[in-house]
Amino acid sequence: MSAKHSYKSAAKSDPLTGLAGREDAAARLGEWLGQGEKVHALLIGLRRFDALNLAYGTSAGDAVLGEVAQRLKHFAADELEGAWLTARSGGDEFLLLATEPCSRERWQLAAGQVLDLLAKPIPTAWGTMRLSPRGALLRGIEGDSAATVLDRLGQALHQAMGQAARRLVWADGEATRSGLSAAQLEGDLLQALDKGEIEVVYQPQFSCRDDRLTGAEALARWNHPTLGRIGAGALFAIAERADHVAQLSQHIARLALKGAKGWPMDLRLSLNVTPNDLASPDFAAGFARLVKQTKFEPWRLTLEVTEQVLLADVAHASQTLAELAKQGMRIALDDFGAGFCNFRYLKLLPLHYLKLDRSMIEGVAGDARDLAVLRAILAMAGALELKVIAEGVETEAQRALAASEGCEFYQGFLRAQPMGAAAFLELARG
Numbered sequence: 001m002s003a004k005h006s007y008k009s010a011a012k013s014d015p016l017t018g019l020a021g022r023e024d025a026a027a028r029l030g031e032w033l034g035q036g037e038k039v040h041a042l043l044i045g046l047r048r049f050d051a052l053n054l055a056y057g058t059s060a061g062d063a064v065l066g067e068v069a070q071r072l073k074h075f076a077a078d079e080l081e082g083a084w085l086t087a088r089s090g091g092d093e094f095l096l097l098a099t100e101p102c103s104r105e106r107w108q109l110a111a112g113q114v115l116d117l118l119a120k121p122i123p124t125a126w127g128t129m130r131l132s133p134r135g136a137l138l139r140g141i142e143g144d145s146a147a148t149v150l151d152r153l154g155q156a157l158h159q160a161m162g163q164a165a166r167r168l169v170w171a172d173g174e175a176t177r178s179g180l181s182a183a184q185l186e187g188d189l190l191q192a193l194d195k196g197e198i199e200v201v202y203q204p205q206f207s208c209r210d211d212r213l214t215g216a217e218a219l220a221r222w223n224h225p226t227l228g229r230i231g232a233g234a235l236f237a238i239a240e241r242a243d244h245v246a247q248l249s250q251h252i253a254r255l256a257l258k259g260a261k262g263w264p265m266d267l268r269l270s271l272n273v274t275p276n277d278l279a280s281p282d283f284a285a286g287f288a289r290l291v292k293q294t295k296f297e298p299w300r301l302t303l304e305v306t307e308q309v310l311l312a313d314v315a316h317a318s319q320t321l322a323e324l325a326k327q328g329m330r331i332a333l334d335d336f337g338a339g340f341c342n343f344r345y346l347k348l349l350p351l352h353y354l355k356l357d358r359s360m361i362e363g364v365a366g367d368a369r370d371l372a373v374l375r376a377i378l379a380m381a382g383a384l385e386l387k388v389i390a391e392g393v394e395t396e397a398q399r400a401l402a403a404s405e406g407c408e409f410y411q412g413f414l415r416a417q418p419m420g421a422a423a424f425l426e427l428a429r430g
């Protein structure tokens with residue numbers, strides 16, 4: 001899922017994070033409410049931020065705020081449909097606004113995911129930082145003014161910041177829905193596997209040279225009976241809390257491999273592998289067994305790993321991947337350019353593809369410095385004989401740029417959204 005019309009503010013944006021500023025956000029909120037939109041809002045405060053600033057200095061604090069902004073923006077882009085806006089509304093306060101029509105439960109779930117994401121360790125030059133975020137939620141409706149909504153959120157956040165136990169409060173005074181507690185969702189997840197509520201969708205990948213379909217990336221969705229469709233980010237966060245990542249990964253891999261069995265032979269299947277999967281000592285053997293059982297040709301498989309894999313045990317991860325590569329599977333380094341880009345990893349891992357994060361090509365067409373960085377990365381990929389996939393290609397200009405700069409493949413909403421198995425098969429048989 002993604003926002004097709006995210007609101008990007010040029011003026012008055014916050015120079016440190018590049019997000020909209022408070023006034024900007026208020027103006028946009030006012031506009032939306034005036035148009036009769038239902039606006040879901042989440043105001044986020046960062047507990048412990050002052051202490052971190054004091055202990056490590058403001059440069060460290062700024063780095064952390066920058067990372068918070070990135071995570072927030074990526075969450076919105078990945079999980080929200082319809083228009084949204086991310087803003088830094090105060091020193092250590094952030095605001096997420098969304099016009100997505102969704103239930104109260106759904107917004108609460110999304111907000112919980114945002115807080116989980118921001119609570120994850122933040123690696124910086126000063127060491128790894130941890131935040132303890134709090135949030136206030138509200139649904140603004142026609143007739144509310146932007147000022148009222150922001151005031152109510154501010155007051156509720158103030159209350160949440162003082163509480164150790166509750167991370168989220170509704171600013172309209174209603175209690176957070178206990179029926180949807182984290183524990184309940186975690187319980188639901190195990191059953192979901194058995195009940196067939198987990199679906200694999202496939203996002204087509206194309207060749208830059210001739211626009212030929214080359215394969216697809218499998219992406220997971222949870223069709224929850226009461227909450228509706230839950231995206232991959234939220235799904236994996238729930239699985240992580242419940243310690244069910246391994247089971248979920250295996251379930252998805254099996255579904256995806258089965259689904260891809262009828263594809264024309266020249267199409268590849270890409271599967272995402274979590275750091276959690278790779279850390280398990282018997283992952284290589286178990287995964288190879290699964291591939292064998294489903295009779296999918298290993299040489300048609302690409303495993304996508306992220307740099308996070310490497311934060312844990314590089315030697316083990318690279319050994320596991322090498323074992324799978326020996327059987328013909330290909331390894332892609334995913335989200336390249338989104339994180340730290342530690343180039344050392346490129347030498348340590350047995351890699352075949354580099355998958356450029358969508359932020360790498362987003363604004364490149366109009367920015368000489370971004371273009372220089374992209375070219376340097378492509379030159380390096382070339383030197384290491386890595387094929388490059390451009391991800392998140394949304395415009396023709398981005399596709400043309402990726403092609404002319406030497407990316408071999410691309411994937412993105414410009415050509416195709418993730419789709420169900422049947423729709424993909426239809427496309428493949430063209």
Ligand code: C2E
Nearest residue numbers: 001002078219220232233252272273274392393394412413
């Ligand atoms: P990812 O591996 O980087 O997957 C690509 C994400 O970008 C997908 O989001 C996809 O829908 C989205 N996307 C594709 N094209 C565009 C575009 O043109 N514009 C924008 N804005 N977004 C685009 P999705 O499916 O929500 O997945 C989010 C993340 O969740 C994935 O990021 C991946 O890290 C994880 N994930 C998804 N499915 C699985 C899975 O089956 N297993 C594992 N381990 N992780 C998964």
Ligand code: CA
Nearest residue numbers: 217272304334
């Ligand atoms: Ca991926």
Ligand code: CA
Nearest residue numbers: 334335357391
């Ligand atoms: Ca990616």
